[in-house]
Amino acid sequence: MALNGLKKAVTLTPSVCTLPSGVPAAPLINLAVRAPADPHAHGHSGPRADVAPRWSGGVSRTSSGLVSKSYITLPSTTPFTARFMHTSVAVKSAPEVPDFSHYRANDNDSNRALSYFMVGSLGLISASVAKSTVTEFLKTMSASADVLALAKVEIDLSSIPEGKNVVIKWRGKPVFIRHRTQAEIDEARETKWQSLRDPESDEQRVKKPEWLIMLGVCTHLGCVPIGESGDYGGWFCPCHGSHYDISGRARKGPAPLNLEIPAYDFNDAEGKVIIG
Amino acid sequence: MLSRQLSPGALRKAASLPAFGSKNALRSPRALAVRNASTASSSTAFESFLNSRITLVSVSLFTAGSVAWYTHLYGSLPFLAQVHASHASDEGLHPPQYPWSHKGVLDTFDHASIRRGYQVYREVCAACHSLDRIAWRNLVGVSHTVDEVKAMAEEVEYQDGPDDAGEMFMRPGKLADYMPPPYANEEAARAGNMGALPPDLSLIVKARHGGADYIFALLTGYVDAPAGVEIREGMNYNPFFPGGAIGMARVLFDGLVEYEDGTPATTSQMAKDVVTFLNWASEPEHDERKKNGIKAVILFSALTLISLYVKRFKWTPIKNRKILYDPPADKTH
Amino acid sequence: MSLSTTLYNTFFRRNSIFVGSIFAGAFVFGIGFDSGVTAFYDRWNKGKQWKDIRHKYVEAAEEE
Numbered sequence: 105m106a107l108n109g110l111k112k113a114v115t116l117t118p119s120v121c122t123l124p125s126g127v128p129a130a131p132l133i134n135l136a137v138r139a140p141a142d143p144h145a146h147g148h149s150g151p152r153a154d155v156a157p158r159w160s161g162g163v164s165r166t167s168s169g170l171v172s173k174s175y176i177t178l179p180s181t182t183p184f185t186a187r188f189m190h191t192s193v194a195v196k197s198a199p200e201v202p203d204f205s206h207y208r209a210n211d212n213d214s215n216r217a218l219s220y221f222m223v224g225s226l227g228l229i230s231a232s233v234a235k236s237t238v239t240e241f242l243k244t245m246s247a248s249a250d251v252l253a254l255a256k257v258e259i260d261l262s263s264i265p266e267g268k269n270v271v272i273k274w275r276g277k278p279v280f281i282r283h284r285t286q287a288e289i290d291e292a293r294e295t296k297w298q299s300l301r302d303p304e305s306d307e308q309r310v311k312k313p314e315w316l317i318m319l320g321v322c323t324h325l326g327c328v329p330i331g332e333s334g335d336y337g338g339w340f341c342p343c344h345g346s347h348y349d350i351s352g353r354a355r356k357g358p359a360p361l362n363l364e365i366p367a368y369d370f371n372d373a374e375g376k377v378i379i380g
Numbered sequence: 381m382l383s384r385q386l387s388p389g390a391l392r393k394a395a396s397l398p399a400f401g402s403k404n405a406l407r408s409p410r411a412l413a414v415r416n417a418s419t420a421s422s423s424t425a426f427e428s429f430l431n432s433r434i435t436l437v438s439v440s441l442f443t444a445g446s447v448a449w450y451t452h453l454y455g456s457l458p459f460l461a462q463v464h465a466s467h468a469s470d471e472g473l474h475p476p477q478y479p480w481s482h483k484g485v486l487d488t489f490d491h492a493s494i495r496r497g498y499q500v501y502r503e504v505c506a507a508c509h510s511l512d513r514i515a516w517r518n519l520v521g522v523s524h525t526v527d528e529v530k531a532m533a534e535e536v537e538y539q540d541g542p543d544d545a546g547e548m549f550m551r552p553g554k555l556a557d558y559m560p561p562p563y564a565n566e567e568a569a570r571a572g573n574m575g576a577l578p579p580d581l582s583l584i585v586k587a588r589h590g591g592a593d594y595i596f597a598l599l600t601g602y603v604d605a606p607a608g609v610e611i612r613e614g615m616n617y618n619p620f621f622p623g624g625a626i627g628m629a630r631v632l633f634d635g636l637v638e639y640e641d642g643t644p645a646t647t648s649q650m651a652k653d654v655v656t657f658l659n660w661a662s663e664p665e666h667d668e669r670k671k672n673g674i675k676a677v678i679l680f681s682a683l684t685l686i687s688l689y690v691k692r693f694k695w696t697p698i699k700n701r702k703i704l705y706d707p708p709a710d711k712t713h
Numbered sequence: 714m715s716l717s718t719t720l721y722n723t724f725f726r727r728n729s730i731f732v733g734s735i736f737a738g739a740f741v742f743g744i745g746f747d748s749g750v751t752a753f754y755d756r757w758n759k760g761k762q763w764k765d766i767r768h769k770y771v772e773a774a775e776e777e
Contacts, residue, residue, distance in 0.1 A: 211717075217716075217717035219693055221720070223690055223693075224724070228735050231735060232739040232746070253515065253556035486754070487761075488762050521763055523763070675750050
């Protein structure tokens, strides 16, 4: 007991306590007090120490006449816990207010995994959406359905007799279709194609030996060759005298390449060829 | 709580600091009124401007002038209801809402109905109405197979050319050809219909208020003209048509067509089928669009929710941090 | 070892694996999501779409 009394006597009264709301309060500190004079103020002195400052009271005129007031600092009327000199943290008068425990994760591992999972899911769906967006955008650059519908031409092969040429229009260009006879096929196959200007075997140029289908545009300067003429029994270009054989290969004249073969497919069931 | 603990002197000081800058301890009662110093002078000027007689007079003159100008421009006073010569029936009856099989946000067209509707169009409507924007190929995979459409297209002759001799020639239709029009041009169409132009039906469902409901109501809504309504010779009365008098006569009657799938061809069945077909013609992308809509809604809502979570996650340390000010030590002493 | 720890050690520990699995997952997800939505859509609209009624007309054409 005596020790406690001694302790109290030599301990300064605490200046800080915590309210139940968690706000620290310093009831005995008069925040309005200023130093009487600052020796470093270089002539700009503070309030005069010999005159009572205005906050301590004074005379004011009210409707009921002159009133003189003076204020003194009162001790706090609320209880507070004494803080001793060695105490570094203000004593809390209520437990854990505000309470953050609700916000704290129970399990750091699962919390971390969840956070990564959410970030990963965001990336995953974003990547998927971005991919669809880009592909859909690129699709708008491809040919539209009406152009594609015109890009294919169907020809009924049964109407073309053996040994005859037919010229049709496909994408604005002429296409030669020749129903070759067996003799013509043999002639095309027996040619020594390795020594030609643009070496191609007849097997490479036709899908069915009796049907030769190629673009009717001279590979020299784009004229349309004439069928069943020329030195090799094939086509002859009247513009500059290029000769093509019965497989459409350039044999003589300025033409550098064989006549081009378009993409085509046979529809055997209906006896038709679809060019395009 | 805080105020009780602070000394009254400190409180009074704090309260008096921002409001008063004057030095004298004794102030007049007028100066004691709490005012916001920064707006005091301007609010006075504004108030006096508002209260001035010149303002009142000029605003009144401006209002009267505006009304006079409006009346001069448009010939009637503004904001006043007017008696119109037209009647509400000029706008046509509002069509009822019908339970279309493709009405819901997840519902596709009923393609069997499109197929029947095409039959109705071909056998009935196509006599007068064109369908310019629909090609034969559009029917493939929607209501008919390729072979069926090819056969249908080949029944129609199209002009093509020029051939080798420079002549235009006729050839049977192909998949890429568009639906043949009933009239060669607009003048022929008007001449064949007493001056009325049968509209092209490609986009008719989109082009009319009420859409499919309107077309259905119109097709099934022919009645005798009520007493007092004069319908000219060659016109027909239809309450759903704006104005009531329509050049097109009732065309759909029970049993007019014979459906290949055995559906009874009542008037309303045919109207429903042909409207479904026309709705498809207006919106061929309809089914795909709704499917994409489902995908977009799911994906974007998921993205929104997850990005909200990630935003909170990323902001947590920012919102929870404390900023400490560590003043630099004064080294002059 | 809990599921979350396994998950973390498998996918999230190394960034290369994390990013790699995101892109691989996006690929798989795109296909799966498309087919899932399509399956739902076809179920919802059973009997209405062309693919549901196509067989009637294709068989009829082949019989001729």
